[in-house]
Amino acid sequence: MDATPRPPLHPLRIDRDRLLRRIDELAAIGALPGGGVCRLALTDADRQGRDQVVAWMRELDLEVTVDRIGNVVGRRRGREESLDPVVTGSHIDTVRTGGPLDGNLGVLAGLEVVAALRDAGITTRRPLAVAFFTNEEGARFAPDMMGSGVQQGALDLDHCLKTVGIDGETVGDELWRIGYAGDATPGLRAHAYVELHIEQGPVLDREGITIGAVTGVQGISWTEVTLRGVSNHAGTTPMALRHDAGLVAAEIAVFLRRLALEIGPPMVATVGALTLRPNLVNVVANHAVLTLDLRHTDEATLQEAERRAFAEVAALAEREGVQVTTRRLARFEPVAFAEAIIGRVEGIAEAMGLSVRRMPSGAGHDAQMFAPHCPTGMIFVPSIDGISHNIRERTAPDDVVAGADVLLQLLLELAG
């Protein structure tokens, strides 16, 4: 028996065809010849995409503001205009070989919710805002989540405007060039923030589940390990006299898999990069560089994983007589989303007859920038085969629609 009173489902549903059509129309801008989409942040293709979304916002009578880092917010009036808005959104920039849904789905589903409300003649108590944030992907300018980071105070505006991209242009210059250097001061107080996104991983697809109630974003620890041994002839050097940097690198990679399995889900640990020198068949490697990527939703567990990994790196290197140096490449603490919102994503999905599970996000999202400031949550829908940042990124249309309908219900509840 569940004693918690649950709001009943609203009978309103989004317009499937209109949502899928808008997704296709936006994906046509920057479309790649072989499929997929390329709209790197602040390029001409990004400008065209922005212009299209802003046009849709205006068609829906949203009040559009652009801030100095180029974030665009479309605001719909509420019955009590003095209240902070409920905000939804995501990003419309893509990686170089992106798909139609990463980011775009969250923005276009937000617009679809507004459109459905308008069609039904519903005005919520709180204002609603649909936002898209500049340079979430970080594929042209580092770091990623730049627009939401500046807006929510995690990143410095002036520093970001001066950031030079992979092609030598700066964020500030490119914002001016494409006409999205707005005059609003970044900052948006939200009553709550929710974001619909594709999972970008295989969990929902493998388990046949439609909705992910996202519990937070994993903490990330990236470390580069450099090992210096002694280069020796592979034929003439007995095993006992070796100082094989390549072997230690391999042992670290094997240990990291064991560590992840011992700690158990949601721990993930990866050695994605490993380079040997001289990298010859008959020479014991005297130099190895590898990266450790550790992620967990719990900061204490992530720290434990780091401790155990670093201790093992040191022990393995010492046993082989190899020198080790480490360099931190990145470190982000885990972000926890609001239990109230996680629970409502579950409750709404169940009430709609959709399968649902709680899960962390392995990737970073704009939502995590809001989490310290207001109740925040995310809704995931399945990525077929877990494929992401790839022209073969796909989600079943039924799942796209289901996610948007959960978003509609959630925004209705939050905005009253």
Next chain:
Amino acid sequence: MDATPRPPLHPLRIDRDRLLRRIDELAAIGALPGGGVCRLALTDADRQGRDQVVAWMRELDLEVTVDRIGNVVGRRRGREESLDPVVTGSHIDTVRTGGPLDGNLGVLAGLEVVAALRDAGITTRRPLAVAFFTNEEGARFAPDMMGSGVQQGALDLDHCLKTVGIDGETVGDELWRIGYAGDATPGLRAHAYVELHIEQGPVLDREGITIGAVTGVQGISWTEVTLRGVSNHAGTTPMALRHDAGLVAAEIAVFLRRLALEIGPPMVATVGALTLRPNLVNVVANHAVLTLDLRHTDEATLQEAERRAFAEVAALAEREGVQVTTRRLARFEPVAFAEAIIGRVEGIAEAMGLSVRRMPSGAGHDAQMFAPHCPTGMIFVPSIDGISHNIRERTAPDDVVAGADVLLQLLLELAG
């Protein structure tokens, strides 16, 4: 009690200063600015080196012949000219960053033995021959041990003459260019073949032993393993759903070390080359290429090591759901030297008060081409720190001299 009669040591010794001076003089040809020597096979530097050694041969009244693959043999008459000669020698070509002793020591020590015999007025019963063989290193033209291989029938002359080097020139053209395309048909019947060489490994140096009585040359098995997994997001892909080609590559490298330790010396096993794709910190590798270098002096054991390695590669790949293909890069059976000669190297060293141990050669040598055809052996002297194919290649002068004196005694015994 040892029942085997041992020949007494001859009182003759080599001339230390003359040997060390010739080593320095030859090393001055092709000397590198920072130390070390570069006389790649059939270059102008190699020609200058050859001319110098041939001049020394003529000063010693040796009958010099050059065969069609450029091998040079300097022959000293014996008391019974109808008998096959006892042959010693090595090579004078070097790798790009070679040292003064690799190969050169065996040739110059052979000349020094002849000089010492001449000075003492000694004529052996059998003829003596000192040879240097074309392109032992294989650093400009593949394969290595080309001259001795052609001479002893393991390689085809015409094929080798057409071989194109790393700079686009052929062996045949370069032999003509430098004046070493001789007219003698390759082929040299030897009563026995012995070669003095630096160890090129750390064993003698580590153990403080002066003389290695070489038991044979290890068999070599080189295999390239290609692993094809699935590229996935390191943050969003749970461990249980991965097909990580990089992990399997690392597991193979770790297994190979364990295999070598389990089989025990002289087994050596090395993963010297390992390349991942896309080789990014946050992407599970979908592609890995690594090399397996397995060596043992016993063919059955080498085959056992191959069987176990390939079985483990297949099992590890299957467990991770990664596709595996293998390609054989090289395979040479072990070569066993003659027990009679190994025993005499030991006996002579002991009689001279030198420390000695039996050991296999981890590297290939011209001697192995003679082993199928006549009693063959090698004498090793220590490489300081085991450094080889490096401008820091060094051997203590006392050890150089000791090795040459053992060679002198051995040649005297064999030639009678």
